Amino acid sequence: MEFLLYFGDVFTPVNFGLLLIGTIGGLILGATPGLSPTMAVALLIPFTFKLEAAQGLILLGAAYTSTVAGGAVSAILLKIPGAPANIATTLDGHTMAQKGEGAKALQLSFISSAIGGVFGVMLLIFLTPVLAKWALAFGPSHLFWLAILGVTIIGSLDSSSVVKGLLSGCIGLWLATIGFDDIMGAQRFIFHPAVSGGINVIPALIGLFAIPQVITMFAKGRNDTSAEVIEVKKQPVMDSIREVIKRKRALGIGTAIGSVIGLIPGVGGQIAGLVAYDQAKKFSPERDKFGTGHSEGVIAAEAANNAMVGPSLVPLLTLSIPGSPTAAVLLGGLLIHGIFPGSDLFDNHPDVAWTFINSMLIGQILMCIFGLYVAGLAASVARVPHSVMAAVVLGLALFGSYSVQNSMGDVYVMASLGIGMYFLERFGFSAAPLVLGLILGPIAEANFVQGSMIANATNGLGPYFMTGTLNLTLIAVVIASIVYSIWMELRQARYTTKDDAVHKEEAL
């Protein structure tokens, strides 16, 4: 119950103000199609440099939580999911809006998001300290395999092609080795003065997530693609609260599935929402109504995609292994303040850890309250022309990446990685494993080198890295995640033509 000691810290004027800014800003950004939660959080990092660690994390955590929930606004009112996590919400939410129940759909989505989100954060509160203590038993070989697992699991599960996902992870791991070697001081792969100090993670994150979105907006040309926003009529909130309570089965399924899926690295909110929707449909006596504007569809999907937010941070806060691209960006936010996740975070910086986690709990409630009022405004923001969005994001990316170290080299790295990533994405590569490789590369290398030294003084490399229950378990999970993904890819290939794959990609 240590978290209760730091509850008051969330309510200091600055912290609470940042929580409000992050929540309201996140709701608006989340509702804007084309601005993913990861990109929104990455663009916010430069604004946290001047803040204390806890304050910076409050801002980033609030933005993460509310961008996922804000995505429901455009999913319901525009039929454009603000983020992949809101795809399942579109199925019934937009139909409800078309039937004149837009306000009800929005209220149901925010209320179920908040309930699912609170449950997810409670799981984070109770699981994290236990796992962080357990992680103390991890040696260099285990941490090396964990870092490799982080890259392979996202590379294989989060990509449309296993080989290209793993290849993206390898590119990220290689990029992480550029610069001076920590032990020998030797120069490695320094092909341009801009990368002489290595690749800074923050400009790289901004480039990899923001620039491809900017170019994608360019690709839409001068067409007016702003969709028609369905008008929202007033609706008593109490009716929606009663509806959510009445639909407790869908709420329970969504919350449980979202929480479990959140704990698995690499499986994002999109999967959580779709699986919860599917299961809620299977267990519902009114399953025929799904897809026709049924409230259970919205409740299950939204409860799930917000319930996964808290648990998705468990691997990050306990083992320093970000389980998702957004968690990787949050890790960047921690590292710039010199704080490393794991037991160190809870033993030496409990104020930072618990204030951040508590703020996520309060943020869920604020998100629900403000979501209901900001929805109308957020829907209007969703209609901002993509030309304006592209120019704004490009400007923020330039200023944001420069402000990290006041270095033009960072700006060049940001732009080069971003432009390169856009073209790689067109050929099936993805940014998430590359980012994980870039962030986990130094962790993997440091533990590999440390492990090698121990191994050379004891049994040798093979026995040190390849024996022991924990090593073998981690190796088995690495292999299992790759084999499972290959099996799924082959199984899908039997039923999916090349055109189907293209359509699926475009839809996402």
Added chain:
Amino acid sequence: MADLPRNQHIIASGIVAGVGMSVCYLSYTQQPAEAFTFPRLISTVFAVLAIWTFGKAILGKTKVGNGLSMEAMSRITPGLLVMLVYIFWSAKALGFYTSSTIAFFVLLSLYDPAPHGEIKSWIKRALITAGFLAIMYGLFAMLLNVYTPREIFF
């Protein structure tokens, strides 16, 4: 034209394979060898996967990634050129705020669906640009105190 995505896949995966093999070669030839132990491990897997992907592209067995159509390329090119000039030249040469204003206005003019023949739409673009500049100056120069290259004007 039907072979455009296949050829593009061959070019893209060929570039990745080239990078992979170069990284692998450098890892095994650079000294001191101890500093390259981890890069050797990574680059070997990198090169193998990159060659595998290149092979699949040559055989036409690539299933994901729809490449870039000529239409998309023609739409991207002007914006990409503005972006390249803005980031790699004008930001430093003209100063961040001046170059951002110019780049913002040019991008808006290129991609805004409003007709180019109307005075009203140009005034709207100019006002949006001014608003953007004011927000960026307020955020970065006044709130965050980031000293950016100023060069001309401010």
